[in-house]
């Protein structure tokens with residue numbers, strides 16, 4: 001008999017329940033969409049490495065959505081992608097004519113996969129075109145921009161998700177369940193690391209503050225921040241941070257290595273590390289009654305985990321991007337949980353900003369005023 005994974009089981013249950021429950025309460029447009037479409041059309045904006053190697057291939061296997069169009073600033077990519085993915089000419093846009101996507105009924109969701117500083121502009125334009133939006137992490141380069149994206153999506157009555165793929169992933173879901181059920185007691189400590197060594201072209205956008213908004217903290221540190229939050233099940237109430245720079249000639253205007261300590265109202269503390277100078281990829285959670293850890297904790301998987309009572313976590317591997325996009329499409333189609341709403345992206349940007357503020361003030365503790373559960377899956 002085919003083994004039913006935890007994830008398959010819960011997503012089937014959720015869609016079944018949501019599908020019947022919500023029809024009566026949906027706005028007319030959404031009800032129509034739900035009746036007409038079993039699969040939503042997704043347009044990828046920005047055809048760099050992540051779109052090319054992860055998202056487009058994953059969209060060939062998704063059940064609730066499919067690759068319907070592209071938006072690219074590189075004309076040579078148009079034909080290549082059209083041939084490879086059998087895309088009609090009418091579903092291919094560039095950055096200038098992108099707004100006319102509003103007239104295209106085959107595109108339901110716009111997925112913005114550009115350098116961070118371009119997210120706000122394209123997410124807001126997508127919302128104004130009446131399309132649901134997935135915004136890659138980091139959501140934007142300031143809290144104000146996150147607010148603008150959230151407001152534009154609200155104004156247009158479209159759904160907004162952030163590309164935090166791990167929330168759709170079974171090891172991460174298991175971590176959240178351990179925390180919720182207090183399987184290992186009350187969480188008292190989380191250690192989370194997310195880092196890799198950057199050696200490529202020093203003029204790449206990730207090392208250019210104008211385009212990235214910052215360095216390792218924005219690119220990888222956000223995974224460690226996320227681990228600290230789902231590892232404790234709480235938003236932090238304060239943070240202090242330190243920065244280390246050993247290759248200033250390479251990291252000219254972006255941060256290389258940052259460590260930060262987060263405090264939570266339960267009394268739990270978290271220590272996070274991020275870097276563009278070395279590799280690290282793990283989370284460890286200690287409770288009053290044992291511990292559990294994931295290593296790796298934040299790459300494309302399969303992840304791996306173990307616990308203090310000798311369990312080895314073992315879930316079947318599926319593309320995280322496929323799971324993530326199917327979950328978001330199910331949220332639109334059937335009203336299931338939005339696992340990574342826009343508010344989650346904004347919350348993380350608030351924490352990122354506080355970490356930079358602490359560093360600028362010599363490691364001073366910065367109080368955070370984030371409401372309980374703000375930015376959690378909804």
Ligand code: NAD
Nearest residue numbers: 046047048049050051073113114115116136137138163205
């Ligand atoms: P990339 O450098 O491979 O691609 C960037 C794309 O943006 C290219 O198609 C490029 O042509 C286009 N672009 C448009 N204007 C540009 C400009 N002024 N400078 C540079 N590129 C420009 O980057 P990527 O790895 O595909 O990352 C894109 C986004 O996806 C980022 O926000 C990144 O954080 C995010 N990302 C997320 C994950 C994840 O696991 N969720 C993984 C990788 C990347």
